[in-house]
Amino acid sequence: MSVRSSSLSALAVLAAIGLPLVGIQALDSPSTPPAAGPGRSDVMANLFQWNWTSVATECTDVLGPAGYAGVQVSQPADSLKRTELGNGSDTVLHPWWEIYQPVSYDLAGRMGTEAEFRAMVKTCRQAGVKVYVDAVVNHMTGQGAISYGGRKYSHFEYPGLYDAADFHQKGTDCPSTTGGIDDFNNLQQVRKCELVGLADLRTDRPKVQNELAGYLNKLIGWGVSGFRVDAAKHVGQADMIALQKKLRNTVDGSRPYVALEIFGGGPGYLSPQAFTSAGSAVLGLDGDIQLKNAFKSYPVDAPGSLATLQGFGEGSGLTPSEKTLSFVQNHDTERNGDSLNYKDGATNVLAQQFLLAYGYGTPQVYSSFAWDATDASPPSDQDGYITDTDCASKEWVCVHSDPAVTGMVSFHNHVGKAPVKNWWDDGGNLIAFSRGNAGWVALNNDKVDKTATFSTGLPAGTYCNVTTGVAKKGKCSGPTVTVGANGKAKVTVKGKSAVAFTKADRV
Structure with a gap:
């Protein structure tokens, strides 16, 4: 909820305070995030x-x-x-x-x-x-x-x-x-x-x-x-x-x-x-x-x-x-x-x-x-x-x-819970990383397109960029990315956009 110091409104919630946990018994078994269902995790x-x-x-x-x-x-x-x-x-x-x-x-x-x-x-x-x-x-x-x-x-x-x-x-x-x-x-x-x-x-x-x-x-x-x-x-x-x-x-x-x-x-x-x-x-x-x-x-x-x-x-x-x-x-x-x-x-x-x-x-x-x-x-x-x-x-x-x-x-x-690996950045607004060997993403926060060669952590193949298309029956409805035998890919990331794919997006 957001409040105003003298009356109720939608401005910033005032910083609030709680009691220390000293002497307070924590919850015995608090719930974890939403349990995964078929094809979904916790979003x-x-x-x-x-x-x-x-x-x-x-x-x-x-x-x-x-x-x-x-x-x-x-x-x-x-x-x-x-x-x-x-x-x-x-x-x-x-x-x-x-x-x-x-x-x-x-x-x-x-x-x-x-x-x-x-x-x-x-x-x-x-x-x-x-x-x-x-x-x-x-x-x-x-x-x-x-x-x-x-x-x-x-x-x-x-x-x-x-x-x-x-x-x-x-x-x-x-x-x-x-x-x-x-x-x-x-x-x-x-x-x-x-x-x-x-x-x-x-x-x-x-x-x-x-x-x-x-x-x-x-x-x-x-x-x-x-x-x-x-x-x-x-x-x-x-x-x-x-x-x-x-x-x-x-x-x-x-x-x-x-x-x-x-x-x-x-x-x-x-x-x-x-x-x-x-x-x-x-x-x-x-x-x-x-x-x-x-x-x-x-x-x-x-x-x-x-x-x-x-x-x-x-x-x-x-x-x-x-x-x-x-x-x-x-x-x-x-x-x-x-x-x-x-x-x-x-x-x-x-x-x-x-x-x-x-x-x-x-x-x-x-x-x-x-x-x-x-x-x-x-x-x-x-x-x-x-x-x-x-x-x-x-x-x-x-x-x-x-x-x-x-x-x-x-x-x-x-x-899933695959760790962040293969971090790469240009010191500014282009970054890339993999999630173990399960997926890879690059994000460009600059207004101009940028091209670089990245280590994706994924096996060789052609992958569908899920930010612009969908992989279905071996085809992609949008642009693809080719990963070489060494796991690297030369990718152009358009300004203010991302490129991403997982193993499941191979076409």
């Missing part, structure tokens, strides 16, 4: 603020056939429905961040009904795509009096669910003078004060944990395989672990996959590394900053330097690969400037290709709607309900279905 799509019927259609038509293993969907619970401007946005009545202010755990929100949600999960699973839900467990609302589902509420009163005793209060629990988090390096404030006015749940209370677990278990019972937990740093490690221990196994027979939103910037135990034992993974929020700096950097018109990506991951100070949900951007970072976004065009696509090729973390490809103002609403009707996604429309940005990206999903699935 997720993040279809941010798509309605449920559109997600279901995409699972059948695109995600399943392309080899995606999972899809992350937006926060589904009933939420704030604004009735007037102000308090976070003076121009947009129904900004995207409405859904991050839950009112109840009924599924009656902007993306559709409970029946549509359940049908979507069933459809996606039938297509071989597991569903992961964005879950808000730290707080309730910060404004408004009515929800999309028609529920009436006040800041500390949610009839039939929570009352004032279930929230941290200024003066008794929260030590700040404002009741909000004034110091993001103060553990008590981060855990017990309100994040920009959002009513902060006492997540250590058995009643609250039982309500939250009941909601998450309901979703698990419908076939959901895991969660992205919003603002997990404000919940803290102990409460996150206690909550997860109340969750049932998924219908797959495994523990739910739980990825925690932990922004970097905090020292020591306040870092993402300090939360890696409190869930299945943490979000790769430091990694997307490194990717932006490598592909774009900060001076105006800077070309970046892909050569700096050698050792990307743990070797560059990030959390362990097996404990990271990695991405080029998400809904917060595409707006707050931490990452690349769809407006970076070919550079953004190239960064997605690198992440899929390199194999750091559980990779996630983000798609959403076009925006000019950071508070912008997704395409919606006059009542705020999100309309069907049309990837041919300029209103939506469907990076996940770009053939240059789906080709690299196939690449990722075929190379």
Whole structure:
């Protein structure tokens, strides 16, 4: 979730803090990334603020056939429905961040009904795509009096669910003078004060944990395989672990996959590394900053330097690969400037290709709607309900279905966990590497074409470039690359593009 220091909006999420793990028992057996199905490994799509019927259609038509293993969907619970401007946005009545202010755990929100949600999960699973839900467990609302589902509420009163005793209060629990988090390096404030006015749940209370677990278990019972937990740093490690221990196994027979939103910037135990034992993974929020700096950097018109990506991951100070949900951007970072976004065009696509090729973390490809103002609403009707996604429309940005990206999903699935080998770079923006002897890729972040001779690590033969074509029945629908008996190939990589192939792409 993204917030403004004085009101709710879509600007950068404020850095948050958690408790140290000293004295806290880690999860006994946190889930690994999505289990592989036929022809797929662990790649997720993040279809941010798509309605449920559109997600279901995409699972059948695109995600399943392309080899995606999972899809992350937006926060589904009933939420704030604004009735007037102000308090976070003076121009947009129904900004995207409405859904991050839950009112109840009924599924009656902007993306559709409970029946549509359940049908979507069933459809996606039938297509071989597991569903992961964005879950808000730290707080309730910060404004408004009515929800999309028609529920009436006040800041500390949610009839039939929570009352004032279930929230941290200024003066008794929260030590700040404002009741909000004034110091993001103060553990008590981060855990017990309100994040920009959002009513902060006492997540250590058995009643609250039982309500939250009941909601998450309901979703698990419908076939959901895991969660992205919003603002997990404000919940803290102990409460996150206690909550997860109340969750049932998924219908797959495994523990739910739980990825925690932990922004970097905090020292020591306040870092993402300090939360890696409190869930299945943490979000790769430091990694997307490194990717932006490598592909774009900060001076105006800077070309970046892909050569700096050698050792990307743990070797560059990030959390362990097996404990990271990695991405080029998400809904917060595409707006707050931490990452690349769809407006970076070919550079953004190239960064997605690198992440899929390199194999750091559980990779996630983000798609959403076009925006000019950071508070912008997704395409919606006059009542705020999100309309069907049309990837041919300029209103939506469907990076996940770009053939240059789906080709690299196939690449990722075929190379598996093979190590990065045969690294080559020109010291600037042309890099190449193999994944063991299973696949090879070259990426050119310059605007001009570049030609070089590379060691591919693959046997001699002719291979289909999966970023521009598909190998089928011994033929390639696009350009090919010839690898010699010595495993080398002379390849021209066009500007702002990639060349990639695996053993399976030999024609």
